[in-house]
Amino acid sequence: MKRWKQATAATLALLGTWWAWAVWNAPLDSVQGVIQKILYVHPPLAFAAYAGFIGTALAGALFLARGEERLDRFAAASAEVGVVFCTLMLVTGPIWAKGTWGKWWTWDPRLTVTLLLYLTYVAYLLLRGFTEGSERAARFAAVYGILGAALIPLNYYAIELFGSRALHPDNLQRGSLGEGMGLPFLLGVLATLAAFAFLLVRRFELGELRALRAERLAHAALREDA
Amino acid sequence: MSAFWAVLWKDLAIEWRSRDRFAAMAVFAALVVLVLYFAAPPSLDAAQNGHVPGLLWVAYLFAGVLGMNRAFAAELENDALSALALAPVDRGFLFLGKAAASFLILLVVQALAAVLFALAFSLNLWPVAPQLAAVAALGALGISCAGTLLAAIAVRTRYREVMLPLLLLPLLVPVLLGAVRATTALLTIGSLPWPAVQLLIVADGVYAIVSFLCFEYVLDE
Amino acid sequence: MNGAALRATGLAKRFGPLAALAPLDLELAPGETLAVLGPNGAGKSTLLRLLAGLMRPSAGAVEVSFPGAAHRGQAPINGASRQQRRAAVGLVAHSTFLTAQLTARENLVFAARLYGVPQPEARAAELIAAHELTAIAGRRAGELSRGMAQRVAIARALVHEPALLLLDEPFTGLDPRAAEKLAERLAAGRGSERACVLVTHELARAVQLATRAFVLVRGRARALDAGALASAAVLEAAYRAAVTALEQAP
Numbered sequence: 019m020k021r022w023k024q025a026t027a028a029t030l031a032l033l034g035t036w037w038a039w040a041v042w043n044a045p046l047d048s049v050q051g052v053i054q055k056i057l058y059v060h061p062p063l064a065f066a067a068y069a070g071f072i073g074t075a076l077a078g079a080l081f082l083a084r085g086e087e088r089l090d091r092f093a094a095a096s097a098e099v100g101v102v103f104c105t106l107m108l109v110t111g112p113i114w115a116k117g118t119w120g121k122w123w124t125w126d127p128r129l130t131v132t133l134l135l136y137l138t139y140v141a142y143l144l145l146r147g148f149t150e151g152s153e154r155a156a157r158f159a160a161v162y163g164i165l166g167a168a169l170i171p172l173n174y175y176a177i178e179l180f181g182s183r184a185l186h187p188d189n190l191q192r193g194s195l196g197e198g199m200g201l202p203f204l205l206g207v208l209a210t211l212a213a214f215a216f217l218l219v220r221r222f223e224l225g226e227l228r229a230l231r232a233e234r235l236a237h238a239a240l241r242e243d244a
Numbered sequence: 245m246s247a248f249w250a251v252l253w254k255d256l257a258i259e260w261r262s263r264d265r266f267a268a269m270a271v272f273a274a275l276v277v278l279v280l281y282f283a284a285p286p287s288l289d290a291a292q293n294g295h296v297p298g299l300l301w302v303a304y305l306f307a308g309v310l311g312m313n314r315a316f317a318a319e320l321e322n323d324a325l326s327a328l329a330l331a332p333v334d335r336g337f338l339f340l341g342k343a344a345a346s347f348l349i350l351l352v353v354q355a356l357a358a359v360l361f362a363l364a365f366s367l368n369l370w371p372v373a374p375q376l377a378a379v380a381a382l383g384a385l386g387i388s389c390a391g392t393l394l395a396a397i398a399v400r401t402r403y404r405e406v407m408l409p410l411l412l413l414p415l416l417v418p419v420l421l422g423a424v425r426a427t428t429a430l431l432t433i434g435s436l437p438w439p440a441v442q443l444l445i446v447a448d449g450v451y452a453i454v455s456f457l458c459f460e461y462v463l464d465e
Numbered sequence: 466m467n468g469a470a471l472r473a474t475g476l477a478k479r480f481g482p483l484a485a486l487a488p489l490d491l492e493l494a495p496g497e498t499l500a501v502l503g504p505n506g507a508g509k510s511t512l513l514r515l516l517a518g519l520m521r522p523s524a525g526a527v528e529v530s531f532p533g534a535a536h537r538g539q540a541p542i543n544g545a546s547r548q549q550r551r552a553a554v555g556l557v558a559h560s561t562f563l564t565a566q567l568t569a570r571e572n573l574v575f576a577a578r579l580y581g582v583p584q585p586e587a588r589a590a591e592l593i594a595a596h597e598l599t600a601i602a603g604r605r606a607g608e609l610s611r612g613m614a615q616r617v618a619i620a621r622a623l624v625h626e627p628a629l630l631l632l633d634e635p636f637t638g639l640d641p642r643a644a645e646k647l648a649e650r651l652a653a654g655r656g657s658e659r660a661c662v663l664v665t666h667e668l669a670r671a672v673q674l675a676t677r678a679f680v681l682v683r684g685r686a687r688a689l690d691a692g693a694l695a696s697a698a699v700l701e702a703a704y705r706a707a708v709t710a711l712e713q714a715p
Contacts, residue, residue: 082461085521087480137414144410148401153480154465158397161458162411165393168454169415172447176418179439180425229482236482240683250578258566322606322614323560327621329519330562331579332552465520 026216033209040202056114058202062210063107064132068170069214070100071135074142075167078160090156091225093163094146099217101139103210108136127177134173138166247333251341258318259349265314266349273307273357281364297427300361301420304383307353309409312391315346316399325396329463339392339459343452347388354380372430379426379436382444386419386451393455396462418447470495470628470660471516475525478511478684485511486684488525495628498651498661500675500694502668502704508684509664510558513631516662517556518547529553529629552580555622558633561614562621565607569598569617572606573624580625592620596650612643619650630654630661636670648673668704669697680704682711 041058077093080086111129112122123129142162149155259265280299287293319325328338358376362369369376391412398407422443429437471493478486486508493499501509514520516527529550556562563572573592577585593602598620601613609617615635622630632651636644651661651674665671671678672694679688687710693703 082458085523134414134417141411141414145397145401145407148403148407150400150402154400156480157461157464158401161393161397161461164458165390165415165451165454168450169418172418172450176421176443176447179443180421232482240483246581247579250575254564254567254575257571258564261566318564318566321565322563323558324562324564326519326556326558326560327562327564327576328579330517330551330554330556332518332548332550332581333579334548465514 030209030212030216033205033212037202037205037209040205044202056110056117058206059210060107060110060114061203062207063103063110064128065207066210066214067100067104067107067132067135069211070096070103070218071139071163071170072167073218074100075163078163081156082160082164087156087229088226090160091229092222093156093160095218095221095225097139097142097146097159097163099214099221101136101143102217103214104132104136104139107132127174130177131170131173135166135170138169142166245337247331248337248341248344251328251338252344255315255342255345256348259345265311266353268314269307269311269349269353270356272310273303273353274360276303276306277357277360277364286365294428294432296365296367297431298424299365300358300427301383301424303357303361304350304354304380304423305387305413305416305420307357308350308384308387308391309412311346311350311353312387312395312412313398313405313408315342315392316395317404320399325399325463326465329465335460335463336456338463339396339456342396343388343392343455346392347384350384350388351381354384367431369431372434375430375436376427379423379430379441379444382441382448383419383423386444386448387416389448389451389455390415393451393459393462396459415451418443422447470497470658471527471529473516473525473527476512476515476522476527477524478508478515478520479523484684486515487686489686493629493660493662495658495660497677498663498675500671500678501662501664501681502666502671502678503681504708506683507681509681510633511684512681513556513558513633513662513664516629517554517631518551519556521547552625553628554631555625555627555629556631556633557615557619557622557635559637561606561618563606563614563617566605568603568605569593569609570602572617573621576621576624582625588624592624596620611638612640615639615643615647619647628659630659632661632663632665634664634666636665636667668700672697672700680707680711682708685711685714687711 037058041055044055044058073096074093077089077096081089081093111132115124115129116122142159145162146155146159149158277299280302284295284299286296316325319328329335331338355377358369358380361367391408394411394415395408398404398411401407422440426436426440426444429435429440471491473489473491475488475490476486477484477488489512491499501512503509511520515522527550563569564575567575570589570593573589574585577588582588593599596616596619598613598617601609601617606614606617615638619635635647639647648670651663654661661674663671663674675694677688677691678694678700679686687707689700689703689707693700
């Protein structure tokens with residue numbers, strides 16, 4: 019297990035370094051200048067943030083179906099790691115916006131939906147924290163996670179219909195990235211998703227260890243009583 | 245299905261006897277309208293009043309959230325919630341019964357609030373009253389469905405009064421968007437925009453289906 | 466099911482550090498009353514809630530078999546799903562499960578509707594007569610004394626004529642006269658096909674009402690033999706022995 023962790027950490031470090039080098043060497047965008055390089059950071063963070071919530075919702079749904087505590091611990095881990103990436107995304111977004119469009123915030127569809135996702139994440143974590151009884155908290159959180167995830171496409175649809183004009187660059191087609199930007203972008207996505215997965219696994223293990231410790235403490239307390 | 249009618253009847257009967265949920269919601273809606281009038285007064289120039297229809301929905305939303313909380317607060321007495329959990333029925337029908345009761349009560353509050361709102365903001369709602377009622381009903385449906393599911397959850401957490409708006413409001417944005425868009429169009433050009441209504445219907449459908457299926461797990465101990 | 470009213474196999478409940486209930490096998494025949502004894506926090510309420518279908522077990526299965534009464538429109542129940550089981554089970558707990566703003570009669574009608582009992586009003590009238598609730602039938606449940614409310618709660622638990630009646634410390638908070646009346650009613654029900662699980666602290670009641678007993682400590686069960694129910698003194702000795710044995714087990 020330790021060797022596996024070391025291998026992952028090493029790979030992550032290599033990937034991250036290669037990516038940073040690629041970003042440093044990437045050509046400057048003719049219009050946006052150096053601020054455009056947030057492109058290599060911001061969308062990958064977005065992928066991770068959404069992956070986090072979808073992971074939470076799926077694990078929650080499986081937990082409701084099967085009742086295995088492990089699934090609930092995974093859902094909690096995914097939410098906690100996901101909210102970190104979502105926060106980073108909401109921080110880098112305005113930085114980029116200020117640099118290119120001159121405003122810190124606009125109610126552009128993608129920004130708005132991400133903000134809603136963030137609020138849903140926070141509500142999910144508060145719900146977990148404020149419910150008494152760990153099984154009840156697990157069940158309630160799972161239901162909320164499912165509802166929240168169902169809202170993601172619905173929110174997109176809603177805001178696309180009625181949000182203000184999209185200022186957000188719509189760059190989902192291949193080849194729309196300029197010459198020399200493809201590699202850093204790809205590396206950015208890989209590195210961020212790898213970082214997400216790595217943190218998720220560590221956080222999940224932490225949850226497992228906590229559960230194990232709680233069990234041992236409880237058993238020890240019992241033995242003292244007897 | 246008899247469970248659906250039983251729950252619906254029970255909630256409405258209780259409400260009819262004490263009317264406390266309705267009174268609280270109605271007074272609260274009136275107060276919100278008052279506050280909004282002072283906080284965001286309509287300007288004499290009609291072109292500046294594009295935001296006014298949205299204010300009506302602020303009142304509806306907050307009154308709705310208040311009502312949802314009270315729907316389950318009563319069930320905590322004597323652990324009546326467990327009585328529902330013990331019933332040998334698909335719990336989705338219990339959900340529908342409670343949501344339907346909340347929906348009907350909210351409709352009445354909405355009508356009242358609309359009258360007060362029209363008075364305060366000098367609007368003439370009569371020409372579009374049927375369409376406005378339809379939009380209000382679609383919005384109320386969404387609030388009731390999502391609200392019933394989340395109220396059943398929130399009522400068994402710490403800080404239950406705060407928990408419900410926290411959980412519910414981020415999820416009601418699609419309803420708010422569609423409803424405000426539809427209401428604005430009604431009040432400015434007098435006709436109902438199909439995309440907004442479509443959004444409301446789709447959102448209501450999502451809430452209703454997810455809540456129906458998940459209520460099973462919410463009622464477990 | 467060879468005539469058994471209830472069979473639980475490997476029924477267990479755990480979430481988090483400790484098991485609320487260790488895997489338990491239980492079989493109950495129609496007409497039997499099982500007393501479940503044990504210190505606080507032993508898992509007795511958990512067991513009842515699992516049997517009632519209110520809680521999902523972590524492991525194991527519960528089957529209830531009930532021939533049903535065709536003339537009352539009740540289908541036979543032979544099932545393992547929680548929803549089916551709830552149709553054959555009635556629960557009386559410390560809370561009365563009554564809606565405070567409805568009258569006693571309305572509460573019974575509501576319960577009848579929830580359980581799909583045909584002609585709910587007639588059934589409610591039947592129960593009011595049978596349980597001597599006529600004087601309070603028109604009073605709101607929130608205004609009833611604890612003893613009267615408990616009587617309504619018991620009538621409510623029986624509205625669908627369950628095959629299995631679960632009682633979670635039903636004598637708590639009752640004055641001696643009310644408690645005696647309740648015990649009489651439960652004893653009278655013994656001739657019927659109904660199986661009963663009674664959780665109680667009061668050993669005298671267990672002796673009076675039960676045909677079998679077991680002890681739960683920290684989620685683990687140990688059956689007491691039939692002779693233990695001979696008298697309160699005998700039961701107490703057997704109980705203490707069982708508790709000590711269970712506490713010392715690893």
